[in-house]
Amino acid sequence: MYNITLIPGDGIGPEVTKSVREIIAAAGVDVNWEIVNAGANVMEEEGTPLPEKVLDSIKKNQVALKGPITTPVGSGFRxxxxxIRQKLDLYINLRxxxxxxxxxxxxxxxDVVIFRENTEGLYAGIEHMVGDDAAESIKITxxxxxxxxxxxxxxxxxxxxRDKVTAVHKAxxxxLTDGLFKSVAEEVAQDYPEVEFDNKIVDNMCMQLVQYPEDYDVLVLPNLYGDIVSDLCAGLIGGLGxxxxxxxxxxxxxFEAVHGSAPDIAGEDKANPIALLLSAVLMLRYLDETQAADKIEDAIGQVLVEAEVLTADLGGQAKTTEITEEIINKIN
Known part of the structure; x- marks a missing residue:
């Protein structure tokens, strides 16, 4: 049995995490879920959207599954x-x-895998006003x-x-900042002569991905570029769902869903659980539960191909509970 932290999140989070738990159980993986809450729904009770017990649970169990989280306005957190990424030094954002x-x-x-640096760059949040009419942000590399x-x-x-790693930059x-990233990538590449290496300027990279996506394999990027390019690639494969x-x-x-909490459909049994479920597939592979991961991924593929039980964002009318049941049926 695995002890795994579960953060249901806000909005549709509790619905999609419930779906994923049921599907993982159907795939034969025994999990003891330690449920801790973060986000807007705990702000009033805890006085913070990120209680320390959430971080403590992740540190203890070392593996967590997280639903979408809303950051309350005026909470003190950007x-x-x-x-979560910065406090736990989760330096890899894998997409x-x-x-x-x-x-x-x-x-x-x-079939591209994106490695986004998660802890610095412009997302370090070092910014300030210069008088009343200018704002300055400092990029750390x-x-x-x-x-x-x-x-x-x-x-x-x-x-x-994988055959090739491409470093993406604006050097x-x-x-200086992206120049350092590029030069470090070139140095590290020398330690892996069996893997092809190249580098691309970020704007050109975006064009190349739209025109010739099959030419790319593993991308590694600083924080901001990784955020943008990972969503571009999400659009190419069918969306954040x-x-x-x-x-x-x-x-x-x-492991997390990369979409928002969709409060407008929360509680209406309309949410698509597939993004979080695919994140759970990554989690199962991380835990070496390859057979269960394959079962779930194959079941998702069957449901998408048949296109009979799909949620609204995928062009259907099915409910969350219905697509969950259909995926479980395919597993069985």
Whole structure:
């Protein structure tokens, strides 16, 4: 039995996490879920959207599954999600973008894995006003953070038989910050001669992904570029409703839905659980529960191909409970 932290989140979070729990159980994986709450729904009771017990639970169990979280206005946090990553030093934001059978997309060949640096860059949040009419933000790039994210990308490529790692930057303009990231990537690449390496300027990278997505394999990017490019790739594979995500370091792993909490449909049994379910598939692979992960992923593919039981965002009219039941039926 696995002890796993579960953060249901806000809005549709409790509905999609319930769905995922049922499907994981149907796939034969025994989990003791330690439920802790974060976000807008705990603000009044706890006085913070991120109680310390949430972080303590993740540290103890080392693996967590997190639903979408709303950051309350005026809470003191720019983002609860960013706060979790920074407080736990989850320096890898892992976003696979793979087209599933039957996914709502015009593309055919896209299987890209994005490694986004999660702790610094412009998301370090060092900004201030200069008088009343100007605002200044400081971009932080360090050799340590750059090296560990690039090395993580190469290690992933080596482990999963990926052919190429592409470092993405804007070093032609940002010659010191992105120049450092680029030069560190070039240095690390020398330790992995069996993996092809190249680099791309971020605006060109976006164009290349839209025109020739099949040419790319593993991308490694600083924080802001990774945020943008990962959503671009999500659009190429069918949207955030079919896109998984994870935040990792060398000891801890938090798997999450990358979409919002959708409060407008909360409690209406309309939410699509597939994004969080695919994140749970990543979690199962992380735990070496490969057979269960394959079962769930195959079941999702069957449901998408048949296109008979789909939620509204995927072009159907099914309820959350109905698509959950259909996926379980495919597993069985």
């Amino acid at each position: 983002s609860v999600n960013v706060a 696979p973008a793979k087209i599933l059978p039957g996914a709502p997309t015009q593309f055919e060949n896209l 360090t050799r340590k953070a750059s090296e560990r994210i690039v090395r993580a990308a190469f290690e992933y490529a080596k482990k999963h038989n 032609n303009i940002l010659k 079919v896109t998984p995500g994870a935040n990792l370091n060398d000891e801890l792993a938090v």
